[in-house]
Amino acid sequence: MSQAPSDRAERHKARMEKLKAHVDSQVAKATEERGIIVLLTGNGKGKSSSAFGMVARALGHGQKVGIVQFIKGAWDCGEQKFFAGHDRVTFHIMGTGFTWDTQNRDADITAARQVWEEGKRLLQDDSYDLLVFDEITYMFKYDYLPLEEVIHALVNRPANQNVVLTGRGAAKELIELADTVTELGDIKHAFRAGIKAQPGVEF
Amino acid sequence: MSQAPSDRAERHKARMEKLKAHVDSQVAKATEERGIIVLLTGNGKGKSSSAFGMVARALGHGQKVGIVQFIKGAWDCGEQKFFAGHDRVTFHIMGTGFTWDTQNRDADITAARQVWEEGKRLLQDDSYDLLVFDEITYMFKYDYLPLEEVIHALVNRPANQNVVLTGRGAAKELIELADTVTELGDIKHAFRAGIKAQPGVEF
Numbered sequence: 001m002s003q004a005p006s007d008r009a010e011r012h013k014a015r016m017e018k019l020k021a022h023v024d025s026q027v028a029k030a031t032e033e034r035g036i037i038v039l040l041t042g043n044g045k046g047k048s049s050s051a052f053g054m055v056a057r058a059l060g061h062g063q064k065v066g067i068v069q070f071i072k073g074a075w076d077c078g079e080q081k082f083f084a085g086h087d088r089v090t091f092h093i094m095g096t097g098f099t100w101d102t103q104n105r106d107a108d109i110t111a112a113r114q115v116w117e118e119g120k121r122l123l124q125d126d127s128y129d130l131l132v133f134d135e136i137t138y139m140f141k142y143d144y145l146p147l148e149e150v151i152h153a154l155v156n157r158p159a160n161q162n163v164v165l166t167g168r169g170a171a172k173e174l175i176e177l178a179d180t181v182t183e184l185g186d187i188k189h190a191f192r193a194g195i196k197a198q199p200g201v202e203f
Numbered sequence: 204m205s206q207a208p209s210d211r212a213e214r215h216k217a218r219m220e221k222l223k224a225h226v227d228s229q230v231a232k233a234t235e236e237r238g239i240i241v242l243l244t245g246n247g248k249g250k251s252s253s254a255f256g257m258v259a260r261a262l263g264h265g266q267k268v269g270i271v272q273f274i275k276g277a278w279d280c281g282e283q284k285f286f287a288g289h290d291r292v293t294f295h296i297m298g299t300g301f302t303w304d305t306q307n308r309d310a311d312i313t314a315a316r317q318v319w320e321e322g323k324r325l326l327q328d329d330s331y332d333l334l335v336f337d338e339i340t341y342m343f344k345y346d347y348l349p350l351e352e353v354i355h356a357l358v359n360r361p362a363n364q365n366v367v368l369t370g371r372g373a374a375k376e377l378i379e380l381a382d383t384v385t386e387l388g389d390i391k392h393a394f395r396a397g398i399k400a401q402p403g404v405e406f
């Protein structure tokens with residue numbers, strides 16, 4: 001049963017008018033203005049890239065950005081090369097690499113606390129519009145950082161500061177605290193099909 | 204029951220050695236080198252940001268990037284402001300805005316086909332390392348673009364070109380075709396709690 005083109009265009013118009021009314025009323029209801037916490041968790045590819053996409057957006061709007069990167073620091077990451085030189089970006093990198101590479105719990109904890117001290121300072125500085133704590137969830141999983149202290153610093157940050165947290169297996173307290181939570185489900189990954197990690201995609 | 208610190212450090216080391224052996228063997232198995240298709244779908248926040256994070260990574264590695272943006276073009280997006288001026292980025296924007304704003308099916312189709320023609324050219328140009336087709340899934344949902352033609356162009360692209368597709372409700376053919384698929388689940392969204400969309404986060 002094919003429709004006449006003008007029929008279809010009319011129905012489309014009617015449907016979209018209704019949708020627009022719905023979207024407009026939702027937008028009208030969202031009146032609170034304050035910084036939010038976005039949590040990106042789950043096993044799927046895209047958590048850190050999403051955080052770095054928000055960094056690009058924030059910079060596009062003239063905002064100032066702080067990035068604290070746990071775990072992955074030892075890699076030759078495209079995002080570090082790209083953002084680290086920007087004059088509105090501050091970068092703090094734990095720099096130990098993955099826990100399975102270091103295998104040294106005490107050294108990892110020392111490195112984690114050092115970089116977290118820098119993060120804490122950013123969470124008290126209202127000149128920063130957006131902060132990213134990349135891969136921070138692992139810090140609680142391995143008991144490298146005290147969750148209560150991090151939550152306290154997040155709760156007491158400047159009112160308009162946005163924060164992005166990333167990493168697998170987020171603690172339920174973080175899910176509770178965050179305003180926006182996305183769980184990235186791993187439906188398929190090229191790596192499992194034997195394809196090498198791609199610069200520009202995975203790192 | 205608390206463990207002695209040295210005990211815990213030893214167990215950590217043993218567990219990480221085992222994990223490292225596993226990771227190393229997986230990395231050794233992933234030997235195929237070719238461009239991949241990453242599909243980011245689902246209702247959660249972070250699909251487009253993730254694509255733009257990959258753009259930052261690619262640029263950090265000195266790569267050349269093409270971006271084709273459907274739907275959202277009418278917004279004052281941070282990512283456009285940030286990337287559009289970069290000398291290794293080509294930007295094509297449909298620019299009609301959301302379908303519920305235009306309410307004009309014929310004009311939307313014309314705009315979609317025009318911007319897709321630009322996308323097709325990029326898919327034949329091996330000087331591009333990474334291409335993003337942002338919000339392309341809606342083009343099939345609304346029947347604005349022929350899915351078979353798009354799949355044909357994707358399959359026949361240069362062997363080392365990476366592609367990122369984003370948008371809700373991806374057609375099953377795209378899920379089948381993609382090498383890496385992440386479904387972003389919407390666990391919580393600040394907007395539903397009455398908080399206004401944030402520049403630097405949502406756009």
